[in-house]
Amino acid sequence: MSREEKAKQTYTLLLEAAAEVVGRDGYAEASIAKITQLAGVAQGTFYNYFDSRQDILDKLLPYMGRGMLDHIAVSLPRDLVGPAREEARLEAFFAYLDQHPGFYRILYEAEVFAPKAHAEHFRVLVEGYRNALNRAVVRGEIEGFDADELETVIYMLLAARSYIAMRYARDENGHAGPVPGHVIKAYMKVLTKGLFA
Template sequence: MPRTARTTAAKTTKPAGRSRRQEKAEQVRLALFDAAARIVGKHGYAGASVARITALAGVAQGTFYNYFASRQDLLDQLLPAMGEEMLAHIAGTVRGERDEVAREERRFRAFFAFLQKRPAFLRILNEAEVYAPKGFRAHLANIAADYRRALEAARGRGALPGFAEDEIEPLVFLLMAARSYTSVRYAEGPGGKVKAPPESLIRAYVKLMRHGIASGAAEE
């Protein structure tokens, strides 16, 4: 093979080799995240040892430290990562809906649907404030920022009549609180399973939104 051809071949194969390594590394990282989620969902943060996580992920314990500085580092990243997954799930559900009450109903249903898809999320969220406070704070900030952008856009379209600009952030946390407590009451089932929300809960939530959010102008 001429020198120039060998050089060209080397240049084209090296990036592909790096890409394969990067892809494999990402697969291992995702496997560790998934294993950690399942372990915390079953045993709690206190029972989420590196040994249990790596055994479930199918990697050596030493490999763990190529991706995370410590066990706590992984636990602090776990909830924010799952929160991003939840936000993507909800965004796909509400896309295209212009009516704000209907959008909020879709968000609410999508939140419970995500819990059914990822039942470990409830325990990961509920224990995080104690066992992974850094991750808990990051998760709250991410969720609040995403919700605020959505509601500010809705207000810009005139969909939140009567709500002042400085009322948007309090509204965000009121709606987040509704999800937190209704999930404890209606989603948690036996054996760590997640139940579908009753339609009575959905109806009550929609009525609250329709006569609260959509009729906010009545207070002025």
């Protein structure tokens, strides 16, 4: 392995270690000592790759977030449209959560501990969703919402994801797990016919 490759590897090693520590203990408890010990390098090595503790915390969500978006993009069948497409999107999100149990804390604590990264993550997320919904509008699946209103809807969808994950995708120990079917069903009912009949 060349020097450059090894450096890249150490960088990733540290990032993965940080992801595990933050996912397990939260940002507040993620000390450099824990991260470097888990990565199997000396504390000083950390500072060859990151400027500060905050620096790696800021890079954590972009790193994981990219993975999540890729997963969802890949999981979504190309030809699926309408409400079914939205349902698939939600299930892909929960599937990713199931495979990456730490992602929930990394994502939702970021508002507090890595606000810039959190804001950027949301910007990207909202932008992607905006394009998806606009295509649905063009296809005639969505009617009667102007652009501003659609943005609010996007926040409602992201919000629902997050709270459903908080309530249903974790057992009493905070570990990840699958989401019951009736949850998805309720979500889809609201999106297709509203709450008030």
